[in-house]
Amino acid sequence: MKAAVIVFPGSNCDRDVKVALEAAESRVAMVWHGDAELPGVDLIVLPGGFAHGDYLRCGAMAAHSPVMAEVKAQAQRGVPVLGICNGFQVLCEAGLLPGALLPNAGLKFVCRDVQVAVETSQSVFTNAYEAGQVLRIPVAHHDGQYYADDDDLARLEDLGQIAFRYVDGPAPGAGNPNGSAHDIAGVFNEGKTVLGLMPHPERAADPMHGGSDGCGLFLGLVRALG
């Protein structure tokens, strides 16, 4: 598998996700956001960070970076696109995923482990997990409150487009950290070829990180995409 990681001015998880992909035996090309062309790849990753300083709205300006026209074109051809944290915000702003990410309900930056349930194993992103499996993965964001109007939320539920949900309960890190509608931590597009999620699987991808529950996402992608 060959992946392209898009680097925006202000991305800060680009190298972390490269390390996680390479550990899963993917080749990785780093692509500057100002490039108008993308190499032929099996996966496009929009990493976490603060593209363009989060000015105006998180992801608003990055969604119009030169490279995004090509990202959209390849997404339309079915090339899988993964957006993590700021990358999720960019995907929503670019119209590749429904909804938007609002400031956290508690108005504070939240940086801690959360517990998320895998809603389906039927996607290139989640095939290494079991449906219902609970993962411990860190979040680090100020604007992670997923919002979509009631019609869109009903459609997401009906079409199985919810990828990950924050889990309630007594376990450490349980609960919805940001007020997201329907406890949504990650959503797919209709074809399940585009995934955006707020938690950082690349920060739980090695026992040295204190957890490796995020590895399955990268291993599953390599398994599905060769």
Next chain:
Amino acid sequence: MKARVHIYPKRGVLDPQGKAVQRALGTLGFSGVAEVRQGKLIELELDERDPARARAQVEAMCSKLLANTVIENYAIELDEDSK
């Protein structure tokens, strides 16, 4: 020509900043504030002098970048309006 774009969170979209400001006002003794919604104001200095064309330009800027209509409403005010 100067244009101002007022951007507010849509009704039904949780506005935690507005809620926090409302609570702070209550704490300070300003009773009777039924709702606070916090938005932003963007001022633009345009080369365009024709109001209709200026409005059309700003409208396009709003729908492409300045506002996210999934969560925000916007209103455009041109200097021409106040004359």
